[in-house]
Amino acid sequence: MNNLMDIIKNRRSTRAFVEGKLPEREKIEQIVEAALWAPTGMGKQLWHFSVIYNAEKSLQLAKAVAKALNRGEEYNFYKSPVQIIVSYKRDEKHAFLDGSAAMQNMLLMAQNLGLGSCWINQIRECCDEPEVRELLTSYGVPKILLYVLLLSAILKRKLLQNLAWKTLFLLMIEDKIMSLDKFYNWVKQSNNIVFFGGAGVSTESGIPDFRSVDGLYHQKYDFPPETILSHTFFMQNTSEFYKFYRDKMICQNAKPNAAHLKLAELEKAGKLKAVITQNIDGLHQAAGSKNVLELHGSVLRNRCIRCKKFYNIDTIINSTGVPKCECGGIIKPEVVLYEEGLDNYILQQSVKFIRKADMLIIGGTSLAVYPAAGLIDYYNGNKLVLINKTETPADKRADLVIHAPIGEVFSKIEI
Numbered sequence: 001m002n003n004l005m006d007i008i009k010n011r012r013s014t015r016a017f018v019e020g021k022l023p024e025r026e027k028i029e030q031i032v033e034a035a036l037w038a039p040t041g042m043g044k045q046l047w048h049f050s051v052i053y054n055a056e057k058s059l060q061l062a063k064a065v066a067k068a069l070n071r072g073e074e075y076n077f078y079k080s081p082v083q084i085i086v087s088y089k090r091d092e093k094h095a096f097l098d099g100s101a102a103m104q105n106m107l108l109m110a111q112n113l114g115l116g117s118c119w120i121n122q123i124r125e126c127c128d129e130p131e132v133r134e135l136l137t138s139y140g141v142p143k144i145l146l147y148v149l150l151l152s153a154i155l156k157r158k159l160l161q162n163l164a165w166k167t168l169f170l171l172m173i174e175d176k177i178m179s180l181d182k183f184y185n186w187v188k189q190s191n192n193i194v195f196f197g198g199a200g201v202s203t204e205s206g207i208p209d210f211r212s213v214d215g216l217y218h219q220k221y222d223f224p225p226e227t228i229l230s231h232t233f234f235m236q237n238t239s240e241f242y243k244f245y246r247d248k249m250i251c252q253n254a255k256p257n258a259a260h261l262k263l264a265e266l267e268k269a270g271k272l273k274a275v276i277t278q279n280i281d282g283l284h285q286a287a288g289s290k291n292v293l294e295l296h297g298s299v300l301r302n303r304c305i306r307c308k309k310f311y312n313i314d315t316i317i318n319s320t321g322v323p324k325c326e327c328g329g330i331i332k333p334e335v336v337l338y339e340e341g342l343d344n345y346i347l348q349q350s351v352k353f354i355r356k357a358d359m360l361i362i363g364g365t366s367l368a369v370y371p372a373a374g375l376i377d378y379y380n381g382n383k384l385v386l387i388n389k390t391e392t393p394a395d396k397r398a399d400l401v402i403h404a405p406i407g408e409v410f411s412k413i414e415i
Contacts, residue, residue: 011108052084357379391403
């Protein structure tokens with residue numbers, strides 16, 4: 001008891017933090033566990049913790065808060081490299097009091113462990129300001145929550161075990177940084193890289209994908225997109241097909257993004273041997289990539305189903321209704337529709353490049369479409385990297401998994 005009283009009496013808020021110094025992993029477990037044992041109204045224990053382990057991101061949030069509250073440039077969260085954001089639902093009656101109790105436990109535990117810490121409330125006043133809100137969302141703090149902020153000088157991650165009975169969420173920027181460092185090192189070391197990409201590569205260029213929350217499968221049409229984009233529908237309802245196709249499948253204003261551009265750079269440097277894509281937008285070629293294997297074809301190519309004459313995309317764009325060839329035949333996009341098979345040569349080439357690759361990067365795909373998704377089975381190396389915003393069925397098979405926007409990841413590759 002005397003030891004606890006000494007801790008209470010001697011605890012001081014830190015106003016200047018030691019930058020770059022990190023504690024043992026066990027200490028984060030002790031600090032958060034201490035918070036979990038704090039008293040709560042009605043025993044609800046509805047805490048949400050977001051741990052941010054990144055000095056640059058911490059300062060970025062501090063600047064956003066300073067701007068929102070008209071603070072000076074000196075407002076910087078005391079240069080703390082780590083933050084624990086404690087959140088509560090806005091309509092919880094005891095939210096602020098319970099959050100305060102949880103943070104007091106963390107402050108005392110930090111003192112006991114010899115770590116500097118302090119408590120900052122200003123973020124509560126501006127959590128709905130657009131710039132602050134955007135950062136909080138990227139750090140994993142839901143919009144429906146009330147925010148209270150605790151800063152600690154030095155914290156490091158270890159996932160808590162046997163604490164599932166408490167509501168606990170940890171967003172670990174540290175793990176992401178470590179994964180990115182490994183990824184960039186592998187890119188430097190590798191000279192036979194193959195990239196296999198899906199719709200997520202092009203969403204950052206403004207092209208909607210099919211299976212994300214905001215994708216085409218979640219929009220309302222007279223027919224489901226998978227029905228419209230089928231061979232049977234094209235043959236039986238060609239006019240309706242082209243209404244949807246021109247509206248949703250052709251994106252004239254889309255430009256290559258950071259991922260497309262960096263892949264082209266890697267190929268030019270001799271490190272990347274092939275781009276295998278499920279996309280049909282032609283953005284890889286627009287970025288400068290030469291060896292592009294288009295599993296599902298391209299909107300840029302079209303042919304008459306009768307005489308096989310070639311037509312470019314302008315023919316489709318500038319026509320109305322069902323585009324017709326000079327011979328009277330219907331012009332069909334060279335894209336692989338549902339019920340149609342993939343090009344055997346493209347598949348064989350894809351398998352060949354993947355088998356020889358010393359590094360296989362899979363990005364922006366849910367790996368839900370076969371046979372394309374099965375190409376991963378032909379990789380024999382030990383640098384299988386999956387980059388996707390959400391989990392995929394192949395995450396457990398990968399040597400490295402990065403859940404982040406692919407453009408953000410690729411933009412920082414140094415060649």
